[in-house]
Structure formats: C-alpha cells, structure tokens
Amino acid sequence: MTERSDPQRVLLAKIGLDGHDRGVKVVARGLRDAGFHVIYSGLWQAPEAVIQAAVDEDADWLGISLLSGAHMTLIPELLRIRDEQGAHHVGVIVGGIIPEEDAAKLLEMGVAKVFGPGTPIQEIVDFLSAQDDRVEQS
Amino acid sequence: MHDVTSDLREAWEQELTASPARPQPPTTVSGMPIDALYQDFGGDEFDSGGDLGYPGQYPFLRGIHASMYRGRLWTMRQFAGFGTAQQTNQRFKFLLEKGQTGLSTAFDLPTLMGLDSDDPRSRGEVGRLGVTTDTLDDMQQLFADIDLEAVSVSMTINAPAIVVMAFYLAAARERGFDWKKLRGTIQNDALKEFHAQNEIVFPAEPSVKLVVDLIEFCSEQVPQWNTVSVSGYHIREAGSTAAQELAFTLADGLHYVEKSLERGLDVDAFAPRLSFFFNSHNDVFEEVAKYRAARLIWADALRNQYGAQNPASWKLRFHAQTAGCSLQDKQPEVNLIRVAYQALAAVLGGCQSLHTNSMDETLALPSEHAVTLALRTQQVLAYESGATNTVDPLGGSYFIETLTRKLAEEVRQYFERIDHKGGMIAAIEAGFFRREIADAAFAYQRAVDAQEKLIVGVNAFQEEEEPKIDILQVDEAVESDQLAALQKIKENRSDNDVRRRLDELRCVAEAGGNVLPPLIDAAEARVTVGEAMDALADVYGRFRPGEAW
Numbered sequence: 001m002t003e004r005s006d007p008q009r010v011l012l013a014k015i016g017l018d019g020h021d022r023g024v025k026v027v028a029r030g031l032r033d034a035g036f037h038v039i040y041s042g043l044w045q046a047p048e049a050v051i052q053a054a055v056d057e058d059a060d061w062l063g064i065s066l067l068s069g070a071h072m073t074l075i076p077e078l079l080r081i082r083d084e085q086g087a088h089h090v091g092v093i094v095g096g097i098i099p100e101e102d103a104a105k106l107l108e109m110g111v112a113k114v115f116g117p118g119t120p121i122q123e124i125v126d127f128l129s130a131q132d133d134r135v136e137q138s
Numbered sequence: 139m140h141d142v143t144s145d146l147r148e149a150w151e152q153e154l155t156a157s158p159a160r161p162q163p164p165t166t167v168s169g170m171p172i173d174a175l176y177q178d179f180g181g182d183e184f185d186s187g188g189d190l191g192y193p194g195q196y197p198f199l200r201g202i203h204a205s206m207y208r209g210r211l212w213t214m215r216q217f218a219g220f221g222t223a224q225q226t227n228q229r230f231k232f233l234l235e236k237g238q239t240g241l242s243t244a245f246d247l248p249t250l251m252g253l254d255s256d257d258p259r260s261r262g263e264v265g266r267l268g269v270t271t272d273t274l275d276d277m278q279q280l281f282a283d284i285d286l287e288a289v290s291v292s293m294t295i296n297a298p299a300i301v302v303m304a305f306y307l308a309a310a311r312e313r314g315f316d317w318k319k320l321r322g323t324i325q326n327d328a329l330k331e332f333h334a335q336n337e338i339v340f341p342a343e344p345s346v347k348l349v350v351d352l353i354e355f356c357s358e359q360v361p362q363w364n365t366v367s368v369s370g371y372h373i374r375e376a377g378s379t380a381a382q383e384l385a386f387t388l389a390d391g392l393h394y395v396e397k398s399l400e401r402g403l404d405v406d407a408f409a410p411r412l413s414f415f416f417n418s419h420n421d422v423f424e425e426v427a428k429y430r431a432a433r434l435i436w437a438d439a440l441r442n443q444y445g446a447q448n449p450a451s452w453k454l455r456f457h458a459q460t461a462g463c464s465l466q467d468k469q470p471e472v473n474l475i476r477v478a479y480q481a482l483a484a485v486l487g488g489c490q491s492l493h494t495n496s497m498d499e500t501l502a503l504p505s506e507h508a509v510t511l512a513l514r515t516q517q518v519l520a521y522e523s524g525a526t527n528t529v530d531p532l533g534g535s536y537f538i539e540t541l542t543r544k545l546a547e548e549v550r551q552y553f554e555r556i557d558h559k560g561g562m563i564a565a566i567e568a569g570f571f572r573r574e575i576a577d578a579a580f581a582y583q584r585a586v587d588a589q590e591k592l593i594v595g596v597n598a599f600q601e602e603e604e605p606k607i608d609i610l611q612v613d614e615a616v617e618s619d620q621l622a623a624l625q626k627i628k629e630n631r632s633d634n635d636v637r638r639r640l641d642e643l644r645c646v647a648e649a650g651g652n653v654l655p656p657l658i659d660a661a662e663a664r665v666t667v668g669e670a671m672d673a674l675a676d677v678y679g680r681f682r683p684g685e686a687w
Contacts, residue, residue: 017247017263019336022377022463025576025687026583042685043336046259068247069502069612073262097467099501099609117467117500118596120587 004134011059013041013050015078018068023095023117027063030121036128047078054082054090061128066096071106079110091131095119150175162590167421168379169581170544180540181547190539193529197437199430199542200530201488202453207526213491214516215292215457219244219268220503221616222623223279226269230284232506236513240491242292243280244268245302250337252298252671255620265616267503268294272624272668274661277305278312286315291322292367292457297339299326300348301670304657307360312662323364323413323457326352329390329562330369333571334376336683339671342563344678348653350397355654357408364413366394367457373571374417375463377579380428381545383417385552386571388435393562395444405444409451418484418492419461420476426532427541429456429487434542435549458484459493465500468595470607473497478515485525486532492516502609569686576687624666631664639663640673647677 010031012024021043032038039057041050054062062082064075075094082090094106095115103114113127154174164172191197194204203209216233218241219226230241245268248260254272255264264270269280281291295302303324310320328345331338338345353365370387378386391412398408414432418425436454440446460480465473474497481494494512496504504512519525532538559565585591592598639660646656653674660670 017251017253017259019331019338021336022375022576022579026377026580028687029576029580030583040685040687043683044259068263069266070247070262097500097502118593120597121583122587 002135003132007035007037008060008128008132008134009037009039009058010061010063010128011039011041011050011054011057012063012065013045013053014043014065015045015047015050015074016066016068016070017044018066018070019043020067020096021065023067024063024065027065027095027121027124031125031128034121034125036125047074047081050078051081051085051087051090055085055087059090060132060134061091061093064092064094064096066094066098069097071096071098072102075106075111076109083110093124093127162592166380166424167419167582167591168381168424168578169585170379170381170424176536176540178536178540180536180543190533196441196449196452198433198453200533202433202455202490204529206488206529207485207520208529211520211526212485212489213240213290214238214513214520215240215242215491215493216509216513217242217244217292217294217459217493218509219246220610220612221265221269222620223269223271223276224282225265225613225616227280227282227284230281233509233513234284234289236510237517238513240290240292241284242493243294245293245295246270247337249298249302249667250295252301252339252667254666254668255617255624257668262617264620266612270616270620271302271305272620272666273627273664274305274308274312275623275627275664277302277309281309286310286313287319291320292324293322294325294367296325296328296331296335297337297345298667298671299324299328300352300654301657301661301667303352303356304654304661304670305667308658308661317360319362320360321362323367324352325367325369325415327366327369327390327415329393329566330372330387332566333373333386333390334378334575335369335372338681338683340675340678341681342566344674345681346393346397346563347678348674349394350401351652351654353394353398353408353411354401354403354652357403357411361411363411365408365411366391367413367415368394369415371415371417371459373575374419374461376575377463377582378575379578380419380421380424381548382552382574382578384428384432384435384545385549387414387416388432388439388549389553389556389562391436392439395440399444405440405446406448406451409440409444409446410448410453413490414454414456416456416458416484416489417461418458418480418487418489420464420480422479422483422486423532423538423541424545425480425483426487427538427545429458429484429489430530430533430538430542431545431549432456433488434546455490457491457493458487458489460484460495462495462499465495465497466593466596467500468604469601470497470501471605472594473500474511474515477512478519481515481519482523482525485519488530498607498609501607503612505608505610507608569684572686627664628666635663636660636665636669639665640669643670643673644676647674 193201368391370383374383437452496508
C-alpha cells in the first residue's frame with residue numbers, strides 16, 4: 001500500500017442560520033491555493049444535508065464554520081448523523097467563535113480540531129496535511 | 139531664476155531615499171499605498187482654490203452642523219439584545235441608568251431571518267445573539283416602562299424590517315404614544331444583505347419594494363423616524379476595503395432614492411429621513427477621510443442628480459460602530475485600545491451616533507463590565523480628550539484632504555462599474571459585490587499571514603499565557619421559556635382573525651400595494667413574525683443562496 005497523491009477533498013459548510021461567511025470563504029481560497037480540492041456548501045445548511053453532501057462528494061474532511069453560538073446544539077447533532085450514516089472516515093474540523101470550554105467538549109465528542117479567530121491559513125493546511133493517512137487501495 | 143523650494147524638496151527626497159524603511163509596507167488597512175509626505179490637497183474636485191467650505195453648508199465636507207459637538211455631542215448608543223424580551227428590557231434600563239442616550243436593539247437570528255422560535259431551523263439560536271421576538275407581546279415586553287416619546291430607539295433588522303416596524307407601531311399605539319412623536323431608526327437596508335450580511339428571505343427586487351413601502355408609510359405617518367439606515371458596516375465586516383464600503387453603501391442609498399422616486403414620492407419628503415451606518419476600522423485617517431467623502435458624494439448626488447431642494451435632504455447623517463472584525467480573541471483586553479482609536483476616528487469624522495464594541499465580543503456577547511467600559515470610552519472621548527472642541531479638527535490637513543478626494547474618486551469609479559453591469563440588481567445577480575468583497579478579504583488575510591500587517595497578540599507580541607476574562611453566558615432556558623410563551627399566545631388568539639389578517643396581507647401584496655398597514659392589523663391579531671413572512675413569501679418567492687466563493 002502506498003500513500004495517495006491526489007488532493008484531499010474538503011467540504012466547507014455553514015450550518016444553522018448564521019450568515020457570517022467571510023472566514024469560510026477565505027479558508028476556501030486558502031486551502032484551494034494550498035492544493036486541496038475544496039467544495040463550499042453555501043449558507044444555512046442543515047446538519048443532515050451537510051453529511052449527505054460530504055458522502056456524495058467523497059470528502060475526506062468536513063469544515064464547519066459557525067459564529068452564531070449555536071455550536072453546542074448543531075455540532076453534536078452533526079457528529080451523531082455522521083456516525084449513523086457510517087461516515088466516520090470524514091474528519092470534522094470547526095472554525096468560528098467557540099469559547100474554550102465548548103471547544104474542549106467538542107474535541108471530546110469527536111471533532112478533530114477547533115480553529116479560533118485569527119488562525120493563519122497555513123496552520124489549517126499543516127493540520128490537514130499531517131492528518132493525511134489515506135492509502136492506495138490495492 | 140533659482141527655485142529654493144525645489145532644492146529643499148530634492149534634499150528631502152534624497153534623505154528620505156537614504157533612510158531605512160520598516161519591513162511592513164506603508165499602506166492603509168485597506169491596502170491603499172500611502173506617500174511619505176503630502177503637500178497639497180490632491181485635486182480640486184469639490185472645492186476651488188483650496189476652499190473647504192463651512193460646516194453645516196453644502197457640500198458638508200466639514201460636517202453637517204455649524205457647531206458640531208460644540209453644540210451637542212453625538213448620541214452614545216450601544217447595541218444590545220439577548221435572551222427574552224424581558225432580559226433585554228433589563229439591559230436597556232441598565233444602559234439608560236449608566237448615561238446612555240439612545241437605545242439600539244439586536245434581534246436573534248431566527249427573528250432576523252423571519253422565523254418563529256418554534257421553527258425547527260431556529261433550534262439552538264433562540265435568544266442567543268439578540269432578543270427573540272415572535273409576536274407583538276414580545277415587542278411590548280421589550281420596551282416596557284420605557285417612554286417611547288422620550289427615548290430614540292434603533293432596531294437592527296432587515297428582511298423582516300417591515301414586520302417588526304408594524305409590531306413597533308402597534309405596540310406604541312396600544313400604549314397610547316403618538317406616532318408623530320416617535321423617534322428612532324430601523325435598519326431596513328435589504329441591499330447590503332445581498333452584498334455581505336446574508337440575512338435574506340426574499341429575492342432582491344421584492345426586498346427593495348418592501349424597503350420603499352416602509353419609506354412611503356413612515357414619511358407620512360411617523361415623520362421623525364429614520365426609515366433606512368443604509369449600512370456599510372456589514373460590507374466592511376465581510377472584508378471589504380474602505381472604498382468598497384463607501385461605494386457600495388452610497389450606491390445602495392441612491393438605489394433606494396431612485397425606487398422611492400419611481401413610487402411617486404417627493405424627494406424632499408423622504409430623503410431627510412435616510413440615514414447611514416458606517417464601520418470605524420483601525421486606520422484612523424482612512425476612516426476620517428471616508429466619512430468626509432461620504433458627505434460630499436451624497437450631497438452632490440441629492441442636490442444635483444435628484445434635484446432635492448431641502449438642505450436636510452443633502453446632509454448625510456451617520457451612525458458609526460467600531461470594527462467587530464478588528465477585535466481579537468488573543469489578549470482580549472487589548473481590544474479596549476483598538477476600540478478607543480476607532481471611536482476617535484468616528485468622532486474626528488463627524489458621526490451623529492456611535493457604538494463602541496466591548497472587548498469580549500470575539501468570545502461571547504458582552505458582559506455588563508465590558509459594555510460599561512465601552513461606554514466609558516465614549517465618555518472619556520467626549521469630555522476629556524478635547525476632540526469635541528472644534529469642528530472638523532483634521533480639515534485642511536494635506537493628508538486627510540488628499541485621502542478624502544482619493545476615496546471620492548474610487549467611489550465614482552465603482553459607480554461606473556455598477557452602471558456598466560446594468561445597475562444595482564443586475565450587479566447583485568452577477569455576484570459583483572460579493573466577489574469584490576471576497577477578493578479584498580482574501581488579500582487582507584494574505585497580508586496578515588505574510589506579516590505585512592502586524593496584529594498585536596496574533597502575529598506579533600504574542601503571550602504564552604492568555605489572561606482569562608469573565609464572559610456572559612446566555613441562559614439555556616431561554617429557548618424553552620420562549621417556546622412555552624409562544625405556545626400560550628397561539629392558544630389564546632383567534633385563529634379566525636389570524637387567518638383573515640394573513641389573507642388580507644396576501645391580497646395587498648398581490649395587488650402591489652403597501653403592506654405595512656395590513657401588517658399592523660396582523661400584529662394586533664398576534665400574527666407571528668414567521669407567519670407574516672411566510673404570507674409575503676407566498677407572493678414574492680424566496681431567495682436561494684449560491685455556492686460561489
């Protein structure tokens with residue numbers, strides 16, 4: 001088995017009613033420039049729809065952007081649906097305004113990483129690259 | 139003849155060239171390159187021979203009032219709202235007690251999107267970022283014990299603005315207040331939602347139609363009410379440059395003027411009640427120039443392009459808010475300092491009202507301690523700094539005058555590009571504004587990542603240990619309390635009345651009439667925000683978001 005060289009696929013999504021999309025669009029462009037295959041869901045997505053899209057798009061990562069404070073309602077639900085759909089292989093990262101205590105809880109629930117405001121794009125790139133454990137299926 | 143001045147300039151240039159340059163290029167926060175020295179006003183588009191005119195006189199470069207803050211200070215207006223109407227009502231009373239001079243209401247996301255608290259899409263968001271408002275009863279509770287003829291009230295709401303305005307007017311009438319004496323502002327700026335803020339329910343054209351309905355109704359019935367707060371704030375927060383903020387906001391304002399004229403309104407009957415809302419970002423000089431340029435362009439357009447006769451129609455009045463996007467979650471107390479400089483820019487630029495952000499806003503909604511310090515920042519500026527002693531203190535500075543003209547010129551170029559795209563609605567549909575803003579946001583992030591722009595605590599001067607500050611926790615019981623209250627209202631109202639009022643609303647909307655009067659009747663029958671918005675969507679259709687980035 002050899003490591004795969006095709007780009008990792010990242011689905012970026014806004015869930016809930018929050019319309020703050022400056023961050024997610026900047027991350028989308030930054031990851032694309034760093035060689036990732038990036039798909040953006042658009043605004044106001046339901047958790048079920050986002051998981052379905054991640055499966056359909058064969059995404060390696062699901063990046064959720066949330067600045068509304070609804071993360072402790074919506075993210076656990078998203079993780080539950082992911083697991084119910086048997087899509088454990090899709091790693092979930094979260095960005096936005098997430099207080100530290102909540103970030104710790106989200107990591108415990110199975111979020112791979114929480115990125116706060118002011119995170120350099122390179123930090124996200126480095127994290128995703130270091131986690132790349134995909135191998136060629138023979 | 140030997141020219142002494144040019145010798146001096148040459149000597150200065152040589153010395154300048156020989157001097158070391160810091161690694162960060164001298165550009166504004168918007169990326170505009172800045173010269174080492176300015177020695178003239180940079181063109182004479184708006185004045186002849188360096189005549190800057192007088193404050194209170196056309197074209198208001200130096201301010202809209204003759205005396206500015208020597209006569210009356212700006213209104214200190216802190217935006218507030220969270221939890222239930224009752225909780226926000228308590229925060230309002232707290233702020234008035236601390237010396238605040240006007241109220242400003244933040245609504246929660248479900249209300250901003252025209253959804254009721256019991257809608258499945260509202261789950262987790264009820265009362266979280268603002269106050270939750272489902273029916274007229276919530277509006278009554280929100281302003282309980284507050285004299286609405288004595289305090290001016292601002293409400294930040296857009297897609298459902300006309301519904302919330304109907305609630306406010308119905309609430310005022312139930313309490314016996316005279317509509318003619320109500321003072322305040324409703325944001326009611328649908329267009330910037332399409333550019334940046336993304337709280338959109340209807341497609342662009344009917345959204346603008348509703349804006350004009352509110353303008354039409356209030357200019358007659360609620361004459362002291364500011365019918366639109368044309369907002370650049372959110373455009374800037376989404377990552378635009380100062381020039382884009384200015385250009386897109388003024389273009390939005392002019393679009394409302396055109397549509398109101400098409401409705402048959404007299405320009406001098408509504409233009410004096412259009413107000414503006416700008417961001418106050420980190421770059422003090424660029425911001426001051428932006429406000430001055432805004433006044434010039436608006437006055438020129440209203441007087442010369444739209445033929446307004448009343449000087450009140452020419453004057454661009456604006457609220458400013460310090461830049462939320464400039465606040466950092468690292469070393470959050472440093473935000474106090476950022477906010478103070480940003481507030482200074484707004485005051486040097488001649489704002490009419492000001493909100494100063496609280497230091498903890500990248501972490502959560504502001505605590506009482508943080509919001510008090512934010513208000514104190516304005517009070518120090520007003521009473522201790524000396525910034526209020528003279529009108530337009532920076533006027534006549536070569537740098538400020540040049541920047542003012544440069545920004546005005548960039549705005550005119552953007553106006554041409556918007557025209558070239560086929561006008562406002564066509565440019566929205568082509569994704570023009572969103573693309574321009576996203577490009578600017580990305581360029582800024584790149585500059586920060588490359589350390590061409592340093593941000594204290596983020597990419598420079600970091601601390602190993604971050605100090606903790608206490609933050610506001612929104613009570614988790616808000617959502618269930620609100621759902622129970624809404625359920626009770628629904629049980630106690632007359633279903634027949636509700637159905638009848640909604641049918642009337644649809645009929646008026648179908649016929650192209652002004653929907654504010656039937657919305658006031660609907661509010662009195664305890665129709666919810668969501669029900670009213672659904673009825674309007676039956677007629678106007680719904681906006682679908684795109685996936686472009």
